[in-house]
């Protein structure tokens with residue numbers, strides 16, 4: 001049993017995820033689920049038994065249509081998020097994702113110690129993204145870019161729109177081998193699957209261990225921070241002065 | 242070989258001399274115009290060019306290849322193609338089809354190179370081995386690389402026939418023991434048309450030549466140097482089995498009922514969705530058939546390095562570095578399994594290592610709950 005009989009801690013409500021961030025998150029999640037499901041099927045079509053004529057069915061055509069439609073949503077949603085990383089609040093800011101300072105690496109190490117290696121000694125408090133998560137989101141952004149480029153390049157030939165055609169030059173990245181481009185597009189899908197598994201687990205982990213409303217934060221935007229946390233921060237600031 | 246008459250006859254004159262009627266000639270022009278995707282007025286332009294321009298000398302080199310390109314070319318559906326371009330009147334040098342041999346043949350080639358410096362068209366069939374000083378392909382005592390360098394120097398343009406000349410094809414597949422090298426990597430500063438395929442379609446080859454003759458310049462090329470007229474469409478988009486693909490009806494194995502019904506060959510490895518060629522439109526052997534029509538998936542033979550991109554009879558490639566039979570999905574599933582195991586282990590460990598914090602929170606929460 002816990003040793004502390006301390007009175008319940010007071011928590012303050014912090015508005016972390018603004019509405020555009022939440023919309024982005026869920027659109028992104030939906031698009032990615034749709035892309036993975038349809039993408040997997042495009043690579044491994046099911047063996048369907050049917051007595052109907054081909055002209056009566058458009059099953060695979062729909063699968064591909066959903067894939068392309070989701071791809072457009074995914075892409076423009078991502079572009080919007082890049083914009084919001086300049087326009088949004090400090091938790092949405094691009095600095096949360098790029099490991100460009102010493103502090104960032106220190107914070108990452110702290111998260112690794114506390115949350116991955118489960119060390120007991122210290123606590124690391126992050127209100128928005130913790131540094132390690134931020135860095136991993138940065139990696140996913142790279143995967144977003146790779147998937148967008150390869151995907152639209154593969155799709156370019158099916159589209160009359162100049163937009164898709166912009167990507168058709170990406171072929172040289174893969175020695176002009178469209179086969180190779182397609183295989184990498186497919187293989188990168190697994191990065192998203194594994195990312196999603198770890199991401200969802202860690203959200204539960206944080207909520208379970210820290211009790212600050214990690215899971216619901218992507219719904220209402222709120223996280224709940226202990227009063228002490230604010231006090232400590234004030235103390236620090238006054239000391240610094 | 243009589244190769245340099247004082248006034249070179251035009252193509253039309255040559256054809257008349259061979260007994261073709263005006264009607265045959267116009268049919269040929271119309272056919273070529275159609276293959277090239279010209280509008281009706283373009284056909285007159287083709288006819289006019291063939292009537293007035295003297296033939297362009299052609300040197301056709303053979304390096305590391307199987308001669309399937311030449312074979313395909315001489316099966317081009319219209320007899321004029323063979324006559325106009327393959328008869329001795331037009332091909333000044335080609336190992337496979339010329340009458341001369343040995344020193345006489347080499348002399349003929351050099352004469353063409355001298356007399357038509359800067360005018361002749363150089364056709365290259367086959368790749369050039371560069372390993373071990375090029376010993377793997379020597380003609381008349383010189384290596385392929387030397388021959389190519391010499392002949393390319395005075396060429397007006399170069400046509401790289403077939404996948405060998407365009408990307409090295411099978412001999413350039415890993416590990417490429419002879420360092421088979423495509424033409425564009427060895428020759429710089431000359432216009433090069435790539436006509437890939439193993440082999441390319443005869444009509445496509447004829448079309449490329451006719452275009453150069455008629456318009457005096459290379460056809461419009463795509464970003465990797467293939468003529469757009471023939472290589473801008475995916476086989477998949479011109480495939481007559483496409484309705485089965487869209488319906489999700491696939492051949493599962495070559496001996497099943499679906500194969501008999503002519504379903505889509507995607508699951509038995511058809512690479513049509515990644516392949517740009519005219520097979521679905523122009524077809525082969527006088528428009529008789531093409532691989533997919535005969536029940537075999539497309540290999541993607543006109544795509545860069547198709548030999549290194551996975552098994553011919555499966556859709557997904559082997560994943561590099563993980564050995565045979567392991568494609569991206571097998572690796573992915575293993576990785577996902579390992580991740581799931583890691584997550585489970587971490588979740589269990591969390592309950593031990595973080596028990597104190599968690600219990601504190603629960604206690605706290607219970608206290609609060611009592612107050613309500």
Ligand code: SF4
Pocket residue numbers: 476477478480481482483484486504505506507511512513514533538539
């Ligand atoms: S057979 Fe090949 S090219 Fe034809 S529809 Fe199927 S996958 Fe596409």
